[in-house]
Each structure stands twice: as C-alpha cells, then as structure tokens.
Amino acid sequence: MSVVRLSLVIWLIVAGAVALGLYQVKYEVQRLEEELQQVRSDIRQDRVALHVLEAEWAYLNRPERLQRLASKHLDMGPTGARQVAAVTALPPRISDAEPAVRLARAGSGNDAGMPLPQAKPWSLEQPMYARAEQAQEQPQGRQRQGLGAPLRQARAQVAARGPRTSQRENTGANENTRATKNNTAGQVGQSDESTRLTAKSSPPRSTQPKSRAIAVGDVLIQVGIRQ
Amino acid sequence: MSRRRNAPCAPHDGTQRPAGPVRRALRLDGTRKEVLETGRTRLLVAGIVFAVAFSAIGVRVLDLAVLNGGDTRDVATRADGPPPVQTRADIVDRNGHVLATTLPVAALYAEPREVDNPAQVAHQLAPILTESTAAELQALLDSAKSFVWLDRNLTPRQQYRVNRLGIPALHFKQSEKRFYPYGELTAHAVGYTNVDGKGIAGIEQSFNQLLKDSNQPLKLSLDVRVQHILMEELRAKMQEFEGIGAAGLVMDVRTGELLALASLPTYNPHEPGRASDDARFNRATLGIYEMGSTFKIFSTAAALETNAVSLFDKFDVSEPIRKAGFTIRDYKSKDGKLTVPQIFMHSSNIGTVKMAMETGTEVQRNTLRDLGLTRPVTLEIPEVGTPMVPNPWREISTVTVSYGHGIAVNAVQLASAVGATVNHGRRHAPTLLKRDPSDVGPGTRVFSAKTSRQMRKLMRLVVEYGTGKNADAYGYRVGGKTGTADKPDHGGYGEAQISSFVGAFPMDDPRYVVFAMIDEPKGQEHTYGYATGGWVAAPVVKHVIERMGPLLGIEPRPVKTPEKENHPLLVNALSEDERVASN
Structure with missing residues (x-):
C-alpha cells in the first residue's frame, strides 16, 4: 500500500x-x-x-536659416581663403626641442638624457609669439594656466637641480646668438621659464623686434572672426 | 493494480482484528462480482484510449521538438515588425540631406451638426490652424452641412493640439503629403508631385516609377550648401542689376556631377499652382540661349587643337569684317594686330572670327558636336531644352557661331563643354545623380591634354588681366570667360542682353566649373552703365568660389599675378619695335 x-x-x-x-x-x-x-x-x-x-x-x-541664426548669435563668419595656411607658407622655425634637451641633459648629468616633451606652440585665442612676448614683459606676473604649465615647472626644476655649469652658459649664449640672427628664435617653442634662466647671462631681449605670426598646424584652419 | 487484483481477499471480520499484518482474501460472487468486472473492463478501455491519445501527443511533441515537425517554418524572422507602409521614396542630396520626403498628415474635418458651440470651437481652433481665421472656421461650423473639411494638412503637432481640445465633433483622416524641407531652394531640380503623389516635374517626374517602387532614398549630386550659396549670390546680382531672371550651376568636371543647379525666379514646390509660368521655367536646363563670347573658348580650343592657329599667331583686328550683309565689330576697337592670347583676353570678335575661318566650318561643327553642344543634353530631368544649331551650317554660321551667336544651348551644355575643355580634354556627361567615384569612367576625349593646358592658361589670363577680372577669387586661381549676348528680339537683336560668366577653378588642375547668367540686366551707375558679363556675372562666380572653396576643402594657394608685360603668354605679344624700344 x-x-x-x-x-x-x-x-x-x-x-x-x-x-x-x-x-x-x-x-x-x-x-x-x-x-x-x-x-x-x-x-x-x-x-x-x-x-x-x-x-x-x-x-x-535650411542653409538660409542657419546663416540667419549664425549671423545673429555668433561672432563668427564663414572661413575665408585667407584664413587657410599651409605649413610651407610659414616663416622658418628654429628647432625648439634642442635647448630643452640640453637643459635636461645638464640637469641629470647624463649624456643620454631624455628629451622633455614640449608644449605644442599652438593657440586658438592667441598666437604663440604674442604669448611668449607677454610672458617676457611680466615674468613674475600672472602665470598662464594651461597644459604647458606643469611641463614648464618640471623643466625649470630639472634645470635648477644641478649647479650652473659652463655648458649651460654656452647653451644660453648659443641660443642668444641664434635669437639675434632670427628674431623668431627662442620664442617659438622655447618656454618662458627656460628663457628667463638663460636670460640672466645674456643681454636683455627688449631690442628684439616684436613679431607676430599665424598659428601653426599641418594645414590649419583658424576659426574665422568676423571683421 | 495487478498486485492488488491478484491479492487474495478475505471476508471482512470486524470482531477479529489480527495483531500483525495478515494476508486476507476476498471472494466475491454473483452480481457483485459482475459489476466489478464490468467496471474494471471499462476502466481498462478508458485507460487504453487515454494511453493511445497521450502517446499520440507524445509522438507529436517529440516530432515537433526533436524532429522539427518535418516542416521548418521560421516564425521569428519578422521580429522587428512588418515592413512600414510603402510610401514614395525620399530624395536626398549628396550628403544625405532630405530634399523630398513623404509625410503622414492628418486631414481635419468636422460634423457641424454635432458642434454645440461653433463660436467657441472656432475660437479654440483658430490659433492651431494657421491657415484660416476664427471667422472663417465659424462660418464653416455654422453651415448646415453634415461634413466640412477644416484643414487638409495638419502637422503631427497640430493634430496633437487639436486632439487635446477634446472636441467630439472633430475627426481626422490620415493621408500622405509630399514635403520639400528646402522648399524653393532645389525646386527646379527636384520638381514636384500632384495631389495623387505622381511626379510631374524634375526628378520627381523622371524617377516617378522608381520612387514609387523603391524603399531606398534617391541620392542626387546636389549639395544644398553650394546650392544655397549659388542661389543667394545670383539673387543678389539679379536684384542689383534689375534682371528678369538668372541661372547658374556648379559642376564637378571630373565626374560631371552637378553640385548646384539654380534658376531664378524660383517657386514653392508645395504650391506649384500658385507660381507663374516664368517662375516654373527652368532657365538652367530648359532655357536655351545664345551664349555669346563664352563660345570663344571652343573656337579658340578648336583652332589650337587642329594646329590651324598657334598660340603666338597674330591677327589684324583693326578692320571690321563684312560678311553676307553682317558687319562684325568689336566692343572696344583695338588698333593693330593681336596675338591669340590677346584676342581671347580682350574677347575680340574680329580676331576670333579670323581664327574660326582658319579652322574651318567642318572642324568647328565636329568640335561642337563632340562637346555635346549640338544635341539635347542627357540630363535626368524632363525639362531639357533642344539646342538651336544653324541648319544648314554655312560659312556665315561659322563666323557667328565662333563668338556664340546663331547657336543657342542651355547652361548645362555650356558648363559641361567648358568642363571638358579644362579637364584635360575629357568630357563627362552631366548628371544630377550622385556618381560613385569608382563608377566614373575616363570620359570621352574631346581635346588633347596640351590644348586643355593652353586653354586653361588663356582662361586664367582673362581673369588676371582681361574682361573677367571681377571673378578673381583670392587663392583659388580662377579662370574663365565672360559672355555678353544680345537677346533675339522680333527677328533681330534688341537692347536686352544675357550676361554670363563661366569659370573653372583651381586652374592648375580644375575641380569645378561655375556658371552664372543674368537675364536682361540693366546697367547701373556704379558700373558706369555696363551690364556685361564681366560686371554682372563674374562677381557672382567670384563670390560663389570664395564661399564654396573652403567648404569643399579646396586648398587655396595665393599666386602672384605677374605684371602684364612680364606674363609669358603676353611677352611675345609686344611687337618687336616695342621690345627694342623698351630695351
């Protein structure tokens, strides 16, 4: 069961x-x-x-509407042919990596010292040349905020670590002669910090003619500002 | 079951209950036994029936689950739902912007008898239905009819707002409507449909069947941005010079694609019925015009191609030519002799005629035929004008055709022929459909590469020093030719003119041909009374190129124009005496 x-x-x-x-x-x-x-x-x-x-x-x-709105609300106009530049059309540029590399080597006492990365000399709001000038005019003034700032500090630290050697004096002198040869030298890629370091052993740069230039890129199209 | 059945049974004895498990047998006799036997048999039968039924189901389940039922019907293929309702396919531009599409619209109707308060309903509807006023709506709702249309085309948003009013007497009927987001911008190329959704102009007509059958959007070669630029610049100059119309186009010389095709005045494709015939007339394709001096491009190219004339031959242009009762003069009479570049640059009729005479009628005719100027152009819209060519082609025809009179073609033909001349001598048939770059063939050869190179230099010369200076867009190396033709008027030629300019850029390796034409421009004070192609149409081309160049990624390369005296093509033009004197 x-x-x-x-x-x-x-x-x-x-x-x-x-x-x-x-x-x-x-x-x-x-x-x-x-x-x-x-x-x-x-x-x-x-x-x-x-x-x-x-x-x-x-x-x-509709393009007609976008055009109307853009002209009403934006400060920009269509890109013109004059705002487009090719790299080859730019004035010759002094190699900006060299002085920094040398500084880095001098600081570390190592011949195979590492080249430090550089701030890309490119700016939307202001051409690099103008910024370099500005920084020179008021070296202790407002520090520019930007991507390049930490790099610049690092570079300055590296440079300050070692004692001042004749090598660096030479570097400064070299750079300076180059600068007087070509008025764009030392400002294109050289950071204002390292410029100041070397400036102590070189005549003041106020004699240099001020230069302005358009920004650098492969083929750079700047944002057109309506005149 | 069997165990129980075989178990021996004993009569139940209520008084004697054994202590342990005892096997008892139960014997049944007589009717009792029969009843039980019957019941057992029935149970058995029912059990068998059920067993058969369940095994049948089991077999079927096995069949379906394991053996797929022998019939593989894929029921999940349409998991994304049935295909949407077949509507007329979209028309899009080369970048996929919708030029024409079919939208569901709601038609709103009312049953006036059911409306309680017509005044209030009309008042509520008026702000939603922008087409009619409250008074009109009230009149409709007050009528004694049982059915009135209030609005045939409601946008979804309007429909939503009407629905929100919650008026029971209002009803919708779903229908479809062809919608052209860019409106009059591309009206002439795209065309329009009638109320039944049948294409009756432009691309809508010629691709009517395809658009009806296909689900894929039809991709045109047009670029709405370029189209807008062209339209805007043409309109500005047309108004400035009080022209009665204008036409223009932008063509890719390497593929034959038309990036823009404009005809002014234009019309609203949503209401073609309201537009005048003049507005609906496509001046760029249907209109055929005697183009005037722009034809000198072909006359000169034909002369150079056949080596009838070399670049530095000189022609005496001091004496007017008289032929068959015609007298040919130049706009600006030049003294003495001119070389070919000078003739072309200053657009000398006499010089061009003399070159054409050297070239000969036969060559001229064949060249124009190869350039596609003597037969209707093969374009994808039905509005294509048939060119007017001289018949018979006499010597006097050769003379007039050489500077663009006595032959009438449409703008697309002209631009296509110029495209062939500058595009290393290879012609691509013009098209309004987007061409896959890999689909573009080598084109048909009309001129040699050398002739094309020479012609590009000559056309650049026109813009650098000649009649087309106003077309010189910064950085884009524009070359071209002006044309100012008298309009035929009652068998003769009147005061009215057609002023045009056909240009190509960049001249070292041309990408685009830009053509602009203003119909009957009037001379203005600031142009010293001139309404010639150089004053009217050349600036249009300049502005169009300046605006479209950066947009299409053409690299501007500023070139320095040498002093006229130092230009290699013009150095030899100076007479020996002059050169000696200047030394």
Whole structure:
C-alpha cells in the first residue's frame, strides 16, 4: 500500500507541476505576444515619428536659416581663403626641442638624457609669439594656466637641480646668438621659464623686434572672426 | 493494480482484528462480482484510449521538438515588425540631406451638426490652424452641412493640439503629403508631385516609377550648401542689376556631377499652382540661349587643337569684317594686330572670327558636336531644352557661331563643354545623380591634354588681366570667360542682353566649373552703365568660389599675378619695335 500511495503522490505532484507549468507557459506566451504586438506598433510609430523628425531636422537646417541664426548669435563668419595656411607658407622655425634637451641633459648629468616633451606652440585665442612676448614683459606676473604649465615647472626644476655649469652658459649664449640672427628664435617653442634662466647671462631681449605670426598646424584652419 | 487484483481477499471480520499484518482474501460472487468486472473492463478501455491519445501527443511533441515537425517554418524572422507602409521614396542630396520626403498628415474635418458651440470651437481652433481665421472656421461650423473639411494638412503637432481640445465633433483622416524641407531652394531640380503623389516635374517626374517602387532614398549630386550659396549670390546680382531672371550651376568636371543647379525666379514646390509660368521655367536646363563670347573658348580650343592657329599667331583686328550683309565689330576697337592670347583676353570678335575661318566650318561643327553642344543634353530631368544649331551650317554660321551667336544651348551644355575643355580634354556627361567615384569612367576625349593646358592658361589670363577680372577669387586661381549676348528680339537683336560668366577653378588642375547668367540686366551707375558679363556675372562666380572653396576643402594657394608685360603668354605679344624700344 505504501508503495502504491508513494507513486500516486509522486504522479499527482508531477501532474500538478505540469499543469502549473503549462499554465505559466501559456500565460507567459500570451503576455509575450501582447508585448510583441506592442513593441511592433511602437516601432511603427517611432519610425513614422523618426521620419517626421528627419524632415523637420532638414527643414530647420535650411542653409538660409542657419546663416540667419549664425549671423545673429555668433561672432563668427564663414572661413575665408585667407584664413587657410599651409605649413610651407610659414616663416622658418628654429628647432625648439634642442635647448630643452640640453637643459635636461645638464640637469641629470647624463649624456643620454631624455628629451622633455614640449608644449605644442599652438593657440586658438592667441598666437604663440604674442604669448611668449607677454610672458617676457611680466615674468613674475600672472602665470598662464594651461597644459604647458606643469611641463614648464618640471623643466625649470630639472634645470635648477644641478649647479650652473659652463655648458649651460654656452647653451644660453648659443641660443642668444641664434635669437639675434632670427628674431623668431627662442620664442617659438622655447618656454618662458627656460628663457628667463638663460636670460640672466645674456643681454636683455627688449631690442628684439616684436613679431607676430599665424598659428601653426599641418594645414590649419583658424576659426574665422568676423571683421 | 495487478498486485492488488491478484491479492487474495478475505471476508471482512470486524470482531477479529489480527495483531500483525495478515494476508486476507476476498471472494466475491454473483452480481457483485459482475459489476466489478464490468467496471474494471471499462476502466481498462478508458485507460487504453487515454494511453493511445497521450502517446499520440507524445509522438507529436517529440516530432515537433526533436524532429522539427518535418516542416521548418521560421516564425521569428519578422521580429522587428512588418515592413512600414510603402510610401514614395525620399530624395536626398549628396550628403544625405532630405530634399523630398513623404509625410503622414492628418486631414481635419468636422460634423457641424454635432458642434454645440461653433463660436467657441472656432475660437479654440483658430490659433492651431494657421491657415484660416476664427471667422472663417465659424462660418464653416455654422453651415448646415453634415461634413466640412477644416484643414487638409495638419502637422503631427497640430493634430496633437487639436486632439487635446477634446472636441467630439472633430475627426481626422490620415493621408500622405509630399514635403520639400528646402522648399524653393532645389525646386527646379527636384520638381514636384500632384495631389495623387505622381511626379510631374524634375526628378520627381523622371524617377516617378522608381520612387514609387523603391524603399531606398534617391541620392542626387546636389549639395544644398553650394546650392544655397549659388542661389543667394545670383539673387543678389539679379536684384542689383534689375534682371528678369538668372541661372547658374556648379559642376564637378571630373565626374560631371552637378553640385548646384539654380534658376531664378524660383517657386514653392508645395504650391506649384500658385507660381507663374516664368517662375516654373527652368532657365538652367530648359532655357536655351545664345551664349555669346563664352563660345570663344571652343573656337579658340578648336583652332589650337587642329594646329590651324598657334598660340603666338597674330591677327589684324583693326578692320571690321563684312560678311553676307553682317558687319562684325568689336566692343572696344583695338588698333593693330593681336596675338591669340590677346584676342581671347580682350574677347575680340574680329580676331576670333579670323581664327574660326582658319579652322574651318567642318572642324568647328565636329568640335561642337563632340562637346555635346549640338544635341539635347542627357540630363535626368524632363525639362531639357533642344539646342538651336544653324541648319544648314554655312560659312556665315561659322563666323557667328565662333563668338556664340546663331547657336543657342542651355547652361548645362555650356558648363559641361567648358568642363571638358579644362579637364584635360575629357568630357563627362552631366548628371544630377550622385556618381560613385569608382563608377566614373575616363570620359570621352574631346581635346588633347596640351590644348586643355593652353586653354586653361588663356582662361586664367582673362581673369588676371582681361574682361573677367571681377571673378578673381583670392587663392583659388580662377579662370574663365565672360559672355555678353544680345537677346533675339522680333527677328533681330534688341537692347536686352544675357550676361554670363563661366569659370573653372583651381586652374592648375580644375575641380569645378561655375556658371552664372543674368537675364536682361540693366546697367547701373556704379558700373558706369555696363551690364556685361564681366560686371554682372563674374562677381557672382567670384563670390560663389570664395564661399564654396573652403567648404569643399579646396586648398587655396595665393599666386602672384605677374605684371602684364612680364606674363609669358603676353611677352611675345609686344611687337618687336616695342621690345627694342623698351630695351
């Protein structure tokens, strides 16, 4: 009897479980079907909405409208041919890596010293030349904030670590003669910090004619400022 | 079951209950036994039936689950829903900006009898339906009809707002409408459809079937930015010189693609019915015009190509030419002799005619034919004008055709022919559809590379020192040719003019041809009364190039124009005496 009852109970449980499972699956399927219908209809609606929005986007992007809005709200104009320059059209540039490399070597006392990375002489708001001049005029004044600042500090520290050697004096002198040869030297890539370091052993630079230049890039398109 | 059945049964004895498990047998006799037997048999039958049924289901389940039911029906392929309702395909520009699309719109109608308070409903609807005023709406709602249309085209936003009013007497009917986001900007090229959605002009007409059947947008060669620039500059000059119309185009000489195709005045493609015939007339393709001096490009190129004339040959232009009752004079009479570059630069009719006479009628005719100027241009829109060519092509025709009279072509033909001349002599058929760069063939050779090079130099000369100075866009080495033609007027030529300029840039390896034409410009005070191509159309080309050059990434390279006396093409032009004297 006990065997009979056990099997009966098992079968009843199985049957109950199957019934429950079937019930669950059936309603799950039904729910999923409804969801699918809903999703399909949503997709259809979204597609239509997307289509309408695309048309609206095109309508709002009419060149005539953009031009009107740009001239009303922006300080910019279309790029002109005069604002596009090629690298070859730029004035010759003195190698800016050299002095810093030498400084780095002098500081570490290592001939195979590492060249330090340089701040890229590029600026949107102000050409590099002008910035270098400004920094020279007020050396202790406001420190420029920017990507180059930490680098400059690091470089100054490296330079200050070792005692002043004749090598560095030479570096400064070299640089200075180059600077007088070409009025753009020493300002293009040379940081103002290292310029100041060497400036102590060289005549003041106020005699240099001030130079201005357009920014540097491969082929750089500057943002056009409406005149 | 069997165990129970075989178990021996004993009569139940209520009084004697054994202490342990005792096997008892139960024997049944008579009717009782029969009933039980019957019941057992029925149970058995039912059990078999159920067993068969369940095994059938089991087999089927196995079949479906394991053996795939023998029939592989993939039910999940359309999980992303059925394809959207087939509508007319979009037309897009070369960068994918939508030029024409079909939008679902709702048409709003009302049942006036169900409206309780027409005045209030009209008042509520008026700010939403911008097309009509509250008074008009009220009149409609007050009518005794059972059905009135209030607005045929509601945007989705308008529909939403109307819905939000919650007025039960208002109903919507869903329909579709062709919409042109850029409106009149590309109206002439794209065209328009009628109320049934059938294309009846432009690309809409010629690709009607394709647009109906396809789901893929049709990509045109147009660039809306360039189109806008061209339209704006043409419109400005047309107004400045009080012209009656204008046309222009920008063509990629390496592929034949038209980046812009403009005709002014233009129209709103949503309401073509309201536009005048003049506005719907496509001056750039359907209009054929005697182009005037721009044809000297082809006359000179033909002369140089056949070696009938060399670059430094001199022609006497002091005497007017009289032929068959015509007298040909120059705008500015030059004394003495001119070399070919000078003739071209100053646009001397007499010099060009003399060159054409050297070249001959046959060569001229064949050259113009090879350039595609004698037959209608193959363009993808139905509005294409058939050129008017002299028939028969007599000697006098050769004379007039050499400077662009007696032959009328449309702007696309002219630009395409100029494109062939500057593009190393290879012609690409003009097209309004975007061409895959790999699809572009080598083109048909019309001129040799040498002739093309010479012609580019001559065209640059025109802009540097000649009649086209006003087209010299900084940095883009523009070359071109001005054209000022008298419009035919009652069998003769009247005062009205067509002033045009066709230019190409950058001249060392041209990418684009830009053509501008103003119909009947009037001379202005600040141009000293002139309304010639150099004054009217050349500045348009200049401005268009200045604006589109940076946009399309053409590198500007400022070139220094040498003093006229030092230009290699003009040095030899000075007479021996002059050179000796200057030394």
